[in-house]
Amino acid sequence: MPRFYCPTPLATGELMELPAGAARHVQVLRLQPGDAITLFNGGPDCAGIGGEFDATVTHMGRSDVQVQVGAHHAVEREAALPVHLAVGMPANERMDWLVEKATELGVASIQPLMTERSVLRLSGERAQKKVQHWQSVAVAACEQCGGNRVPLVHDIMGFSAWKKTQSTPAVGGAFLLSLRPGSQHLREAASAALQSMQAVTFVSGPEGGLSPDEEAAVLGCGYMPVTLGPRVLRAETAALAALSALLV
Numbered sequence: 375m376p377r378f379y380c381p382t383p384l385a386t387g388e389l390m391e392l393p394a395g396a397a398r399h400v401q402v403l404r405l406q407p408g409d410a411i412t413l414f415n416g417g418p419d420c421a422g423i424g425g426e427f428d429a430t431v432t433h434m435g436r437s438d439v440q441v442q443v444g445a446h447h448a449v450e451r452e453a454a455l456p457v458h459l460a461v462g463m464p465a466n467e468r469m470d471w472l473v474e475k476a477t478e479l480g481v482a483s484i485q486p487l488m489t490e491r492s493v494l495r496l497s498g499e500r501a502q503k504k505v506q507h508w509q510s511v512a513v514a515a516c517e518q519c520g521g522n523r524v525p526l527v528h529d530i531m532g533f534s535a536w537k538k539t540q541s542t543p544a545v546g547g548a549f550l551l552s553l554r555p556g557s558q559h560l561r562e563a564a565s566a567a568l569q570s571m572q573a574v575t576f577v578s579g580p581e582g583g584l585s586p587d588e589e590a591a592v593l594g595c596g597y598m599p600v601t602l603g604p605r606v607l608r609a610e611t612a613a614l615a616a617l618s619a620l621l622v
Contacts, residue, residue, distance in 0.1 A: 375412050384413055392441060399517075429442060452522065457573070458484075458615060466472070477516055477525055478617060484526070509526075518592040552601065558601070560601065
C-alpha cells in the first residue's frame, strides 16, 4: 500500500486535504477515489503521535487531494537506539545517496559538515536549497522503507561552528571514524557500552577524512576513535557501514 508523509496532525474519522507534497505524490501515482493509502506524520515538521494511519482517497482535483483518515496503528519500525550522524559532506550526488541509505537504516538525524578537506562547499541560499532537497530525499526514503519517523537533516555547519556546539559527551556515546593506529573496532567499542547508552553520535569525514587538527578537536570533545577494519572505504560507504554496525 502506498505510504505518504503528512506533516500535519491526523485524527481517525477526519476528512482532510493532503499537504501539497503528499498530494502531488498521490497524483503522480494516479490514485483514484476509493484507493487505500497509509499516512504517517512523525518527523521534523510535525510532532506526530507516531505510528501510522489508514486512509482512503475521496477526491482527486487538479491540485488538491482529499482523504478520509481511518484507523491508527501504533506500529513503530524505528531503531531502539537513536544514532546521530555528523558527516563531512561527500561531493556530487553521493550526499543524496548517503541521506537516502542512512534513512533506510534508521538514522535519527544528519548534520552535514564543511570540513578542511570538503570538496562540496555551500552557503546562503544554495545551502538552504540543498538542505531542503536532502530533507525531501529523507522523506521519500522513509515512505519507501516503512519508517514512521523522518530523520532531521540539520542546516550545514562549518567544522569550527559545529565544534563549539559539542560539550564533552557521555563516555561510550560518541565515536569518531578514524584510520589512526590503535583505534578499536566499532563493533567492539559499541558492544561494551550499548546497553547503557541513550543515544549515539558518530562523526565521519569527507573524501580524504578529517584533517589531523580536526581529528584532535573531535577527540578533545570526548569522542572515541573507532575503525571499521583494515580497508579504506569511501566517505559515504564508511558512514553507512558504521550505521549498519550500530543499527542492524
